Amino acid sequence: MFKCNALINKIHRFISKYWQYLQGDSDLFSLQSRIYHFACTATTLVMLYVFAFSLFTGLIAEAAITAVLIPFQIFLYYLSRFRERTTLSFNLYMTVIYIFFIASYRIGAGISGSTLLSFGLVYFLSLTIGPRKQYLVLTVANIVIVGGLLVTEYLHPEFVVAGYANTEQRFIDIGSTYIVSVVVILITLGYIIGSYRAEREKAEQRAMLLDELHEEKARLISVISHDYQTPLISLKKYLEILGSYELSQDERKMLEAELSHSVVNTQNLLLNLLAITNGNIEPGSDVARQDFKVSDAIDETFRVYSGIAKEKGISLNSEIPEHLTVYSEPNLFSVVIRNFINNAVKYSGKNSTITLSYSGIDTFHEFCVADNGPGISKNAQQAIIESWENKFRNTSRSGGLGLVLAKKYADAIHGKISFASSPGAGTKFYLRIPVATSDIEQADQLSALHQV
Numbered sequence: 001m002f003k004c005n006a007l008i009n010k011i012h013r014f015i016s017k018y019w020q021y022l023q024g025d026s027d028l029f030s031l032q033s034r035i036y037h038f039a040c041t042a043t044t045l046v047m048l049y050v051f052a053f054s055l056f057t058g059l060i061a062e063a064a065i066t067a068v069l070i071p072f073q074i075f076l077y078y079l080s081r082f083r084e085r086t087t088l089s090f091n092l093y094m095t096v097i098y099i100f101f102i103a104s105y106r107i108g109a110g111i112s113g114s115t116l117l118s119f120g121l122v123y124f125l126s127l128t129i130g131p132r133k134q135y136l137v138l139t140v141a142n143i144v145i146v147g148g149l150l151v152t153e154y155l156h157p158e159f160v161v162a163g164y165a166n167t168e169q170r171f172i173d174i175g176s177t178y179i180v181s182v183v184v185i186l187i188t189l190g191y192i193i194g195s196y197r198a199e200r201e202k203a204e205q206r207a208m209l210l211d212e213l214h215e216e217k218a219r220l221i222s223v224i225s226h227d228y229q230t231p232l233i234s235l236k237k238y239l240e241i242l243g244s245y246e247l248s249q250d251e252r253k254m255l256e257a258e259l260s261h262s263v264v265n266t267q268n269l270l271l272n273l274l275a276i277t278n279g280n281i282e283p284g285s286d287v288a289r290q291d292f293k294v295s296d297a298i299d300e301t302f303r304v305y306s307g308i309a310k311e312k313g314i315s316l317n318s319e320i321p322e323h324l325t326v327y328s329e330p331n332l333f334s335v336v337i338r339n340f341i342n343n344a345v346k347y348s349g350k351n352s353t354i355t356l357s358y359s360g361i362d363t364f365h366e367f368c369v370a371d372n373g374p375g376i377s378k379n380a381q382q383a384i385i386e387s388w389e390n391k392f393r394n395t396s397r398s399g400g401l402g403l404v405l406a407k408k409y410a411d412a413i414h415g416k417i418s419f420a421s422s423p424g425a426g427t428k429f430y431l432r433i434p435v436a437t438s439d440i441e442q443a444d445q446l447s448a449l450h451q452v
Helices: 002-023 031-057 060-081 086-107 115-129 132-155 167-244 249-278 294-311 330-347 378-389 398-412 439-449
Strands: 290-293 315-318 325-328 353-361 364-371 416-421 427-434
Touching: 002 031, 031 060, 031 086, 031 115, 031 167, 060 086, 086 115, 086 132, 115 132, 115 167, 167 249, 249 294, 290 294, 290 330, 294 315, 294 330, 294 353, 325 330, 330 353, 330 364, 330 398, 330 427, 378 398, 378 416, 398 416, 398 427
Parallel strands: 315 353
Antiparallel strands: 290 325, 353 364, 364 427, 416 427
16 A cells, blocks of 8 residues: 555656646746646647547548647647747637637537537637737637637538537537536636746745845844944044043054954955855855865964954964865855954953864864853854844844854855854854865765764
8 A cells, every 4th residue: 555655646746747847937937828838738638639539439530630730739839838939829829729620610510519618618728828918809709700600500501511420429529528628627727726826925935035135134234334333433532532642652552453453343344245245155056176275274364363362362373283285165264264263353352262273073174263252142142043044134243244154155165164152161163074085075975064
């Protein structure tokens, strides 16, 4: 029983996959185009049925006409689905389908046959796939054609050149045509309703995304307005003090150190904002990885922050082996480390120690930026985690923005970042990247990394 259900599910997935392929991707085709592709597919299936039924009942002329029109119907589908000429295809489709049923009416017993039911089905399909502005034309055309056939047959009975061999054949034809019409209407309406629901859900998702983008924009503006005021205010106060007071050498150095630190923080914010605004790097992006020395990648970061740390009375140390080489993207790697160090320097107090260390764990490189500062509160830790899960949420300050960027870039180089902290016991931020000498080896280790 289990194997039978599994087989049924497999067949269902297979049919669903290729049925969706026949209609076209919703991101590439409009809803109207996909409904038209559905109608073309349904029409082809109906024509195949008519062809088989005509052969079975001996209606050779009708079978011959159907056999000629089936390839043309497939061509109309191809014209819209693969050549994106939907309007031309639709106009030809309506012309051909009416020609087909006019001929079918004449050789299929006229008013005594099943073709009138088919004209009703054609009208229904034309309204589902045609543009709204053509509804009046499609309605008038259907009424004129059907009315013209009825009047012609009434005035000239010889217009109908063939009929049924017996009553049984007539009942089978009319009954089966009615059933096929009902089934096609049911399936078409189901497809249209399902498609409209899917479109509505997509529209709602787009609206939610726009709301999130507006929120992100507001947060980024808040970050910019807050952090960019800081160095300007510091510079203004520094100039006011210089103009009003005589400063000792130590006082001047202290003010210059604070101003320098504020400028570096703002510079880091600017770099992060530029990276977020201009970068198109996402997890799994095809970044250009290479072998590089870690000490070279972090040299500029340490040069900038060593001076700031010293001025704040913080000891900034590196325990990275001099000749350590990793296979990754050096610029993205250095951005992650820079943001870790920036946060540590920013939030650590005087006499604190910040250390960048390295350890090799099985098939992973692990880098750790540790400080013995005040640590991170539970609420702030939760905010960091939420900002990683939902970009730019809880990033009311540039530090949060930097950690979001660090998470994004770590994902892009197939890495993983994490942290451990307790209030009053310091903080450790970790970056892990796979040990690999090629993209193939790195891809093989990716799934294992995220299980660690």
